[in-house]
Amino acid sequence: QSALTQPASVSGSPGQSISISCTGTSSDVGGYNYVSWYQQHPGKAPKLMIHAVSNRPSGVSSRFSGSKSGNTASLTVSGLQSEDEADYYCTSYTSSSTLVFGGGTKLTVV
Amino acid sequence: EVQLLESGGGLVQPGGSLTLSCAASGFTFSNYAMSWVRQAPGKGLEWVSAISGSGGSTYYADAVKGRFTISRDSSKITLYLQMNSLRAEDTAVYYCAKGQGRGIQTMDVWGQGTTVTVSS
Numbered sequence: 001q002s003a004l005t006q007p008a009s010v011s012g013s014p015g016q017s018i019s020i021s022c023t024g025t026s027s028d029v030g031g032y033n034y035v036s037w038y039q040q041h042p043g044k045a046p047k048l049m050i051h052a053v054s055n056r057p058s059g060v061s062s063r064f065s066g067s068k069s070g071n072t073a074s075l076t077v078s079g080l081q082s083e084d085e086a087d088y089y090c091t092s093y094t095s096s097s098t099l100v101f102g103g104g105t106k107l108t109v110v
Numbered sequence: 111e112v113q114l115l116e117s118g119g120g121l122v123q124p125g126g127s128l129t130l131s132c133a134a135s136g137f138t139f140s141n142y143a144m145s146w147v148r149q150a151p152g153k154g155l156e157w158v159s160a161i162s163g164s165g166g167s168t169y170y171a172d173a174v175k176g177r178f179t180i181s182r183d184s185s186k187i188t189l190y191l192q193m194n195s196l197r198a199e200d201t202a203v204y205y206c207a208k209g210q211g212r213g214i215q216t217m218d219v220w221g222q223g224t225t226v227t228v229s230s
Contacts, residue, residue, distance in 0.1 A: 001172065003154075034215035038155070045205060045220040046147075046155060057218060089155050093215040097169055099145070104154035 119224030132206030143209030
Protein backbone atom coordinates (compact mmCIF):
# COMPACT_ATOMS: atom_id res chain seq x y z
CA GLN A 1 0.00 0.00 0.00
CA SER A 2 1.63 3.27 -1.10
CA ALA A 3 1.61 6.26 1.24
CA LEU A 4 -0.80 9.07 0.52
CA THR A 5 0.80 12.17 -1.01
CA GLN A 6 1.07 15.34 1.05
CA PRO A 7 3.20 18.45 0.46
CA ALA A 8 6.33 18.35 2.59
CA SER A 9 5.75 21.84 3.94
CA VAL A 10 3.34 24.75 3.95
CA SER A 11 3.59 28.11 5.64
CA GLY A 12 1.41 31.06 6.49
CA SER A 13 1.29 34.20 8.57
CA PRO A 14 -0.76 34.59 11.75
CA GLY A 15 -4.40 35.16 10.88
CA GLN A 16 -4.10 33.71 7.40
CA SER A 17 -5.61 30.46 6.12
CA ILE A 18 -3.73 27.50 4.67
CA SER A 19 -4.74 24.19 3.15
CA ILE A 20 -2.92 20.88 3.13
CA SER A 21 -3.76 18.36 0.44
CA CYS A 22 -3.75 14.58 0.74
CA THR A 23 -3.90 12.62 -2.51
CA GLY A 24 -4.59 8.93 -2.79
CA THR A 25 -6.47 6.65 -5.13
CA SER A 26 -9.94 5.24 -5.61
CA SER A 27 -8.85 2.35 -3.36
CA ASP A 28 -8.40 4.61 -0.36
CA VAL A 29 -9.22 8.33 -0.20
CA GLY A 30 -11.60 8.27 -3.16
CA GLY A 31 -13.36 5.10 -2.14
CA TYR A 32 -14.22 5.78 1.47
CA ASN A 33 -15.29 8.67 3.67
CA TYR A 34 -12.76 7.57 6.27
CA VAL A 35 -10.10 10.25 5.99
CA SER A 36 -8.66 11.53 9.26
CA TRP A 37 -6.16 14.26 10.05
CA TYR A 38 -3.69 14.26 12.94
CA GLN A 39 -1.57 17.04 14.42
CA GLN A 40 1.79 16.22 15.97
CA HIS A 41 3.99 18.63 17.85
CA PRO A 42 7.69 17.72 18.24
CA GLY A 43 8.22 14.94 20.74
CA LYS A 44 4.50 14.52 21.34
CA ALA A 45 1.90 11.92 20.42
CA PRO A 46 -0.39 12.64 17.47
CA LYS A 47 -3.77 14.28 18.14
CA LEU A 48 -6.92 13.66 16.14
CA MET A 49 -8.11 16.87 14.48
CA ILE A 50 -10.59 15.70 11.81
CA HIS A 51 -12.31 12.34 11.22
CA ALA A 52 -14.63 10.99 8.55
CA VAL A 53 -13.41 13.66 6.10
CA SER A 54 -14.93 16.68 7.76
CA ASN A 55 -15.93 15.95 11.36
CA ARG A 56 -14.26 17.73 14.24
CA PRO A 57 -13.90 15.91 17.57
CA SER A 58 -15.08 17.68 20.67
CA GLY A 59 -12.48 20.18 21.85
CA VAL A 60 -10.86 20.80 18.48
CA SER A 61 -10.98 24.40 17.32
CA SER A 62 -13.50 25.30 14.62
CA ARG A 63 -10.58 26.88 12.76
CA PHE A 64 -9.78 23.36 11.53
CA SER A 65 -11.93 21.94 8.73
CA GLY A 66 -11.72 19.07 6.28
CA SER A 67 -13.09 18.26 2.86
CA LYS A 68 -12.69 15.78 0.01
CA SER A 69 -13.04 15.84 -3.75
CA GLY A 70 -12.39 12.69 -5.69
CA ASN A 71 -9.11 11.12 -4.61
CA THR A 72 -7.89 14.23 -2.77
CA ALA A 73 -8.72 15.30 0.76
CA SER A 74 -7.82 18.64 2.27
CA LEU A 75 -7.29 20.12 5.71
CA THR A 76 -7.84 23.85 6.06
CA VAL A 77 -6.62 25.85 9.00
CA SER A 78 -8.05 29.34 9.20
CA GLY A 79 -6.97 32.22 11.42
CA LEU A 80 -3.49 30.72 11.80
CA GLN A 81 -2.02 30.87 15.29
CA SER A 82 1.50 30.16 16.45
CA GLU A 83 0.38 27.01 18.27
CA ASP A 84 -0.80 25.55 14.97
CA GLU A 85 2.83 25.10 13.95
CA ALA A 86 3.24 21.32 13.85
CA ASP A 87 3.35 18.31 11.57
CA TYR A 88 0.06 17.20 10.05
CA TYR A 89 -0.74 13.72 8.77
CA CYS A 90 -3.70 12.42 6.83
CA THR A 91 -4.79 8.82 6.90
CA SER A 92 -7.37 6.81 5.01
CA TYR A 93 -9.02 3.45 5.26
CA THR A 94 -8.22 1.24 2.27
CA SER A 95 -9.84 -1.49 0.17
CA SER A 96 -7.42 -3.96 1.80
CA SER A 97 -9.00 -3.28 5.22
CA THR A 98 -5.86 -1.45 6.31
CA LEU A 99 -4.97 2.15 7.05
CA VAL A 100 -2.47 4.24 5.12
CA PHE A 101 -0.86 7.50 6.23
CA GLY A 102 0.35 10.43 4.20
CA GLY A 103 4.00 11.38 4.38
CA GLY A 104 3.24 14.35 6.61
CA THR A 105 3.28 18.13 6.15
CA LYS A 106 5.24 20.57 8.28
CA LEU A 107 3.18 23.69 8.92
CA THR A 108 5.23 26.77 9.71
CA VAL A 109 3.61 29.93 11.03
CA VAL A 110 5.92 32.75 9.95
CA GLU B 111 -10.17 10.04 31.41
CA VAL B 112 -9.03 7.70 28.66
CA GLN B 113 -5.38 6.73 29.06
CA LEU B 114 -3.03 4.45 27.17
CA LEU B 115 0.38 3.51 28.53
CA GLU B 116 2.83 1.62 26.35
CA SER B 117 5.73 -0.43 27.67
CA GLY B 118 8.15 -3.11 26.58
CA GLY B 119 10.37 -1.15 24.22
CA GLY B 120 14.12 -1.49 24.26
CA LEU B 121 17.22 -2.50 22.37
CA VAL B 122 17.11 -5.81 20.49
CA GLN B 123 19.44 -7.44 17.99
CA PRO B 124 18.41 -8.01 14.38
CA GLY B 125 16.44 -11.22 14.14
CA GLY B 126 15.34 -10.94 17.74
CA SER B 127 11.90 -10.66 19.33
CA LEU B 128 10.12 -8.19 21.57
CA THR B 129 6.61 -7.84 22.95
CA LEU B 130 5.04 -4.43 23.45
CA SER B 131 2.17 -3.84 25.86
CA CYS B 132 -0.38 -1.06 26.06
CA ALA B 133 -2.34 -0.74 29.31
CA ALA B 134 -5.70 0.95 28.81
CA SER B 135 -7.98 2.73 31.26
CA GLY B 136 -10.98 5.04 31.31
CA PHE B 137 -13.15 3.24 28.74
CA THR B 138 -14.83 -0.11 28.09
CA PHE B 139 -11.88 -1.81 26.45
CA SER B 140 -13.75 -4.57 24.61
CA ASN B 141 -16.02 -2.09 22.83
CA TYR B 142 -13.25 -0.49 20.80
CA ALA B 143 -10.82 -1.47 18.10
CA MET B 144 -7.17 -0.78 18.89
CA SER B 145 -4.18 -0.05 16.68
CA TRP B 146 -0.40 0.19 16.70
CA VAL B 147 1.29 2.98 14.75
CA ARG B 148 5.05 3.57 14.53
CA GLN B 149 7.34 6.44 13.72
CA ALA B 150 10.94 5.88 12.69
CA PRO B 151 13.44 8.53 13.83
CA GLY B 152 12.84 11.74 11.88
CA LYS B 153 10.18 10.09 9.72
CA GLY B 154 6.43 10.10 9.39
CA LEU B 155 3.73 7.96 10.95
CA GLU B 156 3.22 4.41 9.68
CA TRP B 157 0.21 2.28 10.55
CA VAL B 158 1.32 -1.18 11.73
CA SER B 159 -1.63 -3.24 12.87
CA ALA B 160 -5.15 -3.16 14.28
CA ILE B 161 -7.51 -5.50 16.13
CA SER B 162 -11.26 -5.51 16.59
CA GLY B 163 -12.84 -5.03 19.98
CA SER B 164 -13.54 -8.73 20.36
CA GLY B 165 -10.08 -9.67 19.15
CA GLY B 166 -11.61 -11.83 16.45
CA SER B 167 -10.31 -9.76 13.54
CA THR B 168 -6.76 -8.60 13.03
CA TYR B 169 -5.19 -6.43 10.35
CA TYR B 170 -1.55 -5.86 9.38
CA ALA B 171 0.55 -3.64 7.15
CA ASP B 172 2.43 -5.57 4.47
CA ALA B 173 5.74 -4.51 6.06
CA VAL B 174 5.06 -6.52 9.22
CA LYS B 175 2.70 -9.28 8.06
CA GLY B 176 3.97 -12.66 9.10
CA ARG B 177 6.41 -11.19 11.62
CA PHE B 178 4.19 -9.23 14.04
CA THR B 179 1.13 -10.44 15.94
CA ILE B 180 -1.40 -8.16 17.56
CA SER B 181 -3.56 -9.40 20.43
CA ARG B 182 -5.58 -8.15 23.36
CA ASP B 183 -6.56 -9.39 26.81
CA SER B 184 -9.81 -7.90 28.08
CA SER B 185 -9.26 -9.30 31.59
CA LYS B 186 -5.98 -7.38 31.80
CA ILE B 187 -7.29 -4.43 29.74
CA THR B 188 -4.12 -4.62 27.71
CA LEU B 189 -3.15 -4.56 24.04
CA TYR B 190 -0.07 -6.41 22.83
CA LEU B 191 2.24 -6.46 19.83
CA GLN B 192 4.48 -9.49 19.52
CA MET B 193 7.35 -8.63 17.18
CA ASN B 194 9.54 -11.38 15.72
CA SER B 195 12.37 -11.43 13.16
CA LEU B 196 13.07 -7.79 13.88
CA ARG B 197 14.97 -5.72 11.35
CA ALA B 198 16.82 -2.42 11.55
CA GLU B 199 13.94 -0.78 9.70
CA ASP B 200 11.60 -1.69 12.57
CA THR B 201 13.43 0.85 14.74
CA ALA B 202 10.80 3.40 15.76
CA VAL B 203 8.60 4.84 18.46
CA TYR B 204 5.57 2.58 18.69
CA TYR B 205 2.26 4.17 19.66
CA CYS B 206 -0.90 2.37 20.63
CA ALA B 207 -4.13 4.10 19.75
CA LYS B 208 -7.79 3.60 20.59
CA GLY B 209 -10.33 3.29 17.83
CA GLN B 210 -13.11 5.82 17.79
CA GLY B 211 -15.60 3.01 17.73
CA ARG B 212 -15.75 -0.62 16.73
CA GLY B 213 -14.06 0.14 13.39
CA ILE B 214 -10.35 0.69 12.84
CA GLN B 215 -10.80 3.71 10.58
CA THR B 216 -10.17 6.44 13.16
CA MET B 217 -7.81 6.56 16.13
CA ASP B 218 -9.03 9.09 18.67
CA VAL B 219 -6.70 8.66 21.66
CA TRP B 220 -3.00 7.87 21.54
CA GLY B 221 -0.45 6.78 24.10
CA GLN B 222 2.91 8.49 24.53
CA GLY B 223 4.83 5.74 22.77
CA THR B 224 7.59 3.27 23.53
CA THR B 225 10.90 3.17 21.68
CA VAL B 226 12.18 0.07 19.91
CA THR B 227 15.75 0.02 18.64
CA VAL B 228 16.93 -2.86 16.48
CA SER B 229 20.70 -2.87 16.31
CA SER B 230 23.67 -5.12 16.88
